[in-house]
Amino acid sequence: MIMVNDGRYKVRWRPGMTIRDLLNDLKFSFPRLVISVNGTIVPRDQWDTYTLQDGDRVKVIHMTAGG
Amino acid sequence: MPDPKEPLPELTPEELRRYSRHLLLPQVGLEGQRKLKAAAVLIVGLGGLGSPIAMYLAAAGVGRLGLVDADVVDESNLQRQIVHGQSTVGQLKVESARQRLLDLNPHIQVDVYPVRLTRENALDILRPYDIVVDGTDNFPTRYLLNDACVFLGKPFVYGSIYRFDGQASVFDARRGPCYRCLFPEPPPPHLVPTCGTGGVFGVLPGVIGTIQATETLKLILDIGEPLIGRLLLYDALDMTFDTVRVPKNPKCPVCGEHPTITELIDYEEFCGLTPPDQPPAEDLEITPQELARRLAAGERLRVIDVREPHELEISRLPFAENIPLEQLWSRMDEFAPETPIVFVCRTGERSRLAAQEFRKRGYRAWNLAGGINAWAREVDPSLPQY
Ligand SMILES: [Zn+2]
Numbered sequence: 001m002i003m004v005n006d007g008r009y010k011v012r013w014r015p016g017m018t019i020r021d022l023l024n025d026l027k028f029s030f031p032r033l034v035i036s037v038n039g040t041i042v043p044r045d046q047w048d049t050y051t052l053q054d055g056d057r058v059k060v061i062h063m064t065a066g067g
Numbered sequence: 068m069p070d071p072k073e074p075l076p077e078l079t080p081e082e083l084r085r086y087s088r089h090l091l092l093p094q095v096g097l098e099g100q101r102k103l104k105a106a107a108v109l110i111v112g113l114g115g116l117g118s119p120i121a122m123y124l125a126a127a128g129v130g131r132l133g134l135v136d137a138d139v140v141d142e143s144n145l146q147r148q149i150v151h152g153q154s155t156v157g158q159l160k161v162e163s164a165r166q167r168l169l170d171l172n173p174h175i176q177v178d179v180y181p182v183r184l185t186r187e188n189a190l191d192i193l194r195p196y197d198i199v200v201d202g203t204d205n206f207p208t209r210y211l212l213n214d215a216c217v218f219l220g221k222p223f224v225y226g227s228i229y230r231f232d233g234q235a236s237v238f239d240a241r242r243g244p245c246y247r248c249l250f251p252e253p254p255p256p257h258l259v260p261t262c263g264t265g266g267v268f269g270v271l272p273g274v275i276g277t278i279q280a281t282e283t284l285k286l287i288l289d290i291g292e293p294l295i296g297r298l299l300l301y302d303a304l305d306m307t308f309d310t311v312r313v314p315k316n317p318k319c320p321v322c323g324e325h326p327t328i329t330e331l332i333d334y335e336e337f338c339g340l341t342p343p344d345q346p347p348a349e350d351l352e353i354t355p356q357e358l359a360r361r362l363a364a365g366e367r368l369r370v371i372d373v374r375e376p377h378e379l380e381i382s383r384l385p386f387a388e389n390i391p392l393e394q395l396w397s398r399m400d401e402f403a404p405e406t407p408i409v410f411v412c413r414t415g416e417r418s419r420l421a422a423q424e425f426r427k428r429g430y431r432a433w434n435l436a437g438g439i440n441a442w443a444r445e446v447d448p449s450l451p452q453y
Contacts, residue, residue: 006305006307006309030254030258031254031255031258032250032252032253032254034249034250036311036312039310039311039312040311040312040314041249041298041311041312041313041314043314043316044251045318059300059309059311061234061298061300061311062229062232063206063227063250063253063254064227064228064229064232064233064234065204065205065206065209065227065229065259066115066204066227066228066229066265066267067112067114067115067116067117067201067202067203067204067205067226067227067228067272
């Protein structure tokens with residue numbers, strides 16, 4: 001199981017699952033999301049190759065503009 | 068940071084009394100307080116974040132504060148922008164803030180820049196300051212500040228807020244990542260909600276701005292662990308703080324190994340705010356009187372209110388359909404290209420984005436100028452304005 005945003009979403013893990021697969025499963029399409037896995041940001045150019053492990057904690061972070 | 072070769076300024080007897088609680092702290096002490104007095108900090112934006120940043124840095128005795136903001140104080144700012152007050156509504160924010168800060172601490176110097184920061188003036192304005200603190204409310208200025216700080220080798224104390232969520236970090240390209248390492252590109256402008264369109268919980272900038280002030284003071288004093296290489300995430304509803312590690316991106320276009328951005332660029336264009344295919348704003352606008360006339364003439368048109376459902380409880384137009392802006396983009400195929408559409412929101416800001424995006428895709432779309440508040444002023448005074 002992959003825990004997303006402190007358990008707000010739970011996604012079934014499968015072997016070889018990449019960050020891109022996870023976002024597709026979640027139907028998250030908002031451009032310019034930032035993703036951390038187990039507390040470290042993973043750059044966008046690694047989303048297709050970074051494979052998640054069962055139990056990974058993923059955080060989906062939005063850019064905010066307000067001040 | 069203050070030039071280590073320069074002798075630190077002495078504190079007067081009044082200053083010693085004022086800063087007593089700092090002088091008692093071994094991590095600050097007399098030397099630290101003199102470092103604060105020698106420091107110069109630039110605060111860009113005197114809004115929700117800038118208010119507590121400026122007040123705490125002034126109270127702490129930072130010797131020189133620079134304030135940048137071209138706006139004037141509006142009554143709707145006072146729900147969160149605590150450096151201003153009812154008596155300064157209508158004044159320049161930098162002037163309003165200067166009065167308040169010098170009342171709080173007359174021993175400091177406050178410089179004001181009532182201008183918009185641009186690629187032309189940014190480097191000159193930033194240069195005399197040791198640290199730049201982010202109180203801006205938009206992406207173009209944030210990217211501008213980041214790049215300028217990378218070029219000048221200055222720490223950039225970042226903060227941003229939206230609704231109940233806040234973020235903070237310290238970007239210092241000499242010691243860690245920059246804002247672009249974390250956020251290489253901004254989202255397209257029609258998907259960027261601002262506090263003026265999405266709302267903001269009034270205490271939220273108090274929390275984030277105070278964290279930015281804390282980090283600024285730590286940098287000056289050189290104490291503790293700065294937020295360099297870490298992004299702090301605050302959720303006021305869940306009341307959780309989380310930090311994630313932000314690696315430096317070796318391919319970063321401004322602070323990476325082979326930078327492609329080596330001077331300030333056009334940040335409005337970079338953020339997609341002035342694309343060449345955008346129809347001029349005036350062609351998109353329809354006045355409340357014009358809309359009223361066309362409706363009275365029985366013209367077939369759809370009026371779409373893009374506000375969120377809870378806003379309709381405050382005021383609503385009986386002839387409008389409600390499709391919140393977030394849902395609109397996925398429902399474009401529900402519109403016929405030949406039927407005129409008029410988009411409405413509170414002030415015409417969100418609905419203008421809707422009208423622009425629909426125009427680009429060939430729809431006959433207009434924006435109600437000034438939103439439902441203008442309709443209330445000019446056509447139906449029985450509606451409340453908010
Ligand atoms: Zn960078």
